[in-house]
Amino acid sequence: MWKVAWYALLQLAVLSIFSLIGGVIFVRRKQVGFEPRSNPEMAAAAAEVERIKRRSRALDEAYGLVRAREYRRAAEPLRQWLSGLNAQYVTMDVRAIMTQAAQWNSDRALAEVSQCVVAYLIQIVNLDLALESLTATLGQLPSYALGSEDETVALASHAKAVGDLQLARAILKHFAARDPSYRLGVAAKTLLRDLEP
Numbered sequence: 001m002w003k004v005a006w007y008a009l010l011q012l013a014v015l016s017i018f019s020l021i022g023g024v025i026f027v028r029r030k031q032v033g034f035e036p037r038s039n040p041e042m043a044a045a046a047a048e049v050e051r052i053k054r055r056s057r058a059l060d061e062a063y064g065l066v067r068a069r070e071y072r073r074a075a076e077p078l079r080q081w082l083s084g085l086n087a088q089y090v091t092m093d094v095r096a097i098m099t100q101a102a103q104w105n106s107d108r109a110l111a112e113v114s115q116c117v118v119a120y121l122i123q124i125v126n127l128d129l130a131l132e133s134l135t136a137t138l139g140q141l142p143s144y145a146l147g148s149e150d151e152t153v154a155l156a157s158h159a160k161a162v163g164d165l166q167l168a169r170a171i172l173k174h175f176a177a178r179d180p181s182y183r184l185g186v187a188a189k190t191l192l193r194d195l196e197p
Contacts, residue, residue, distance in 0.1 A: 066109040075116035082120045115147045127158040145174040169195045
């Protein structure tokens with residue numbers, strides 16, 4: 001009986017040593033020059049490359065529509081891309097989309113893409129990134145106004161909350177100036193009154 005237990009312990013010790021050696025080689029595989037069959041880093045890198053290719057295709061499709069002067073439809077491929085986006089990639093992808101749209105040399109296309117991106121960011125309640133995107137757009141289109149009063153009030157309120165009163169005023173005033181016959185709602189009027197110096 002003891003012989004069997006002793007033999008089992010010896011086998012366990014041998015397996016533990018091989019397991020330890022294998023673990024050390026796996027952890028130090030780059031220094032050793034060992035390339036395993038299944039490499040988590042390579043799989044993640046390949047998945048990221050594929051994701052970036054799909055994003056590039058969506059941007060290419062949008063740019064094709066911009067070149068065809070179909071500005072409203074140009075935001076649709078990006079809207080579809082954003083709707084299926086994993087939360088961990090939102091910041092990186094939104095910045096890539098806004099950078100690309102700014103390089104298209106089309107004010108109307110930038111306005112449509114900005115509207116799409118900002119509406120999406122407000123919907124997922126990422127107001128800091130929405131303000132960043134809007135600020136980038138205002139850098140190229142100084143009189144740009146958002147598409148709806150609710151979005152305008154949401155971003156102006158957030159700009160006020162983070163202490164950027166000048167941006168909050170600009171957001172509201174641009175929206176009001178877009179259509180002088182439009183009557184601002186109570187929330188927008190109150191916020192605009194609060195922001196007056």
